[in-house]
Amino acid sequence: LLDVEVCLEQFKGEDLIRQYVLISTRQCYVCRQVNAEPSSVIFRIPYKYLRSVQPRPELENSLASLEVILDTDDKRTHPSHIWCGRFEVARRLAEKTMRAKHEYDHSKRTLTAQEYETG
Numbered sequence: 001l002l003d004v005e006v007c008l009e010q011f012k013g014e015d016l017i018r019q020y021v022l023i024s025t026r027q028c029y030v031c032r033q034v035n036a037e038p039s040s041v042i043f044r045i046p047y048k049y050l051r052s053v054q055p056r057p058e059l060e061n062s063l064a065s066l067e068v069i070l071d072t073d074d075k076r077t078h079p080s081h082i083w084c085g086r087f088e089v090a091r092r093l094a095e096k097t098m099r100a101k102h103e104y105d106h107s108k109r110t111l112t113a114q115e116y117e118t119g
Contacts, residue, residue, distance in 0.1 A: 001023070002024060002100055003023040003096050004020060004022055004023070005021045005093045005096060006018065006019075006020045007021060007066075007085065007089055007093060008063065008085045009085065010085070015035055016034070016035055017032065017033070018034075019033075019042075019083065020033075021082065021097075023100050024100075025100070025103070025107075026046065026047060026048075026104060027045055027047055027048075028044070028097055028100070029043075029044055030043040030045070030082055045068055045070070047100065047105070048104075050069075051069045051071045052067075053068050053069075053093075053094045053097050053098060054066070054067045054094065055067075055090035056081070056090065063083045063085060064085070064086055064089065065081040065082060065083050065090060066081065066093050066094055066097075067079045067080070068081070
């Protein structure tokens with residue numbers, strides 16, 4: 001686990017809803033937790049398929065978001081959005097995600113080069 005970023009905390013009725021992202025070495029996990037219940041993963045971002053992330057500013061009376069575009073082997077997916085309480089949170093999450101993807105890509109290139117040299 002490289003980092004954790006809390007994106008959103010809001011009350012819906014009596015429930016506190018918390019959304020956060022676990023940033024690991026191979027992918028990000030977008031998690032949702034209601035009150036003190038166990039968290040659930042609602043979206044995964046595998047770096048292998050990550051094409052881009054783009055922070056989007058708050059709309060009037062709304063939330064900011066991080067737009068995520070994945071490329072799978074067979075098709076390009078429609079953008080997904082990770083909702084964030086503020087634009088600054090979306091921007092910070094974009095930076096952390098792209099830094100982790102860069103490290104992932106670099107480690108893959110390094111492993112491939114080592115296999116080529118010893119193979």
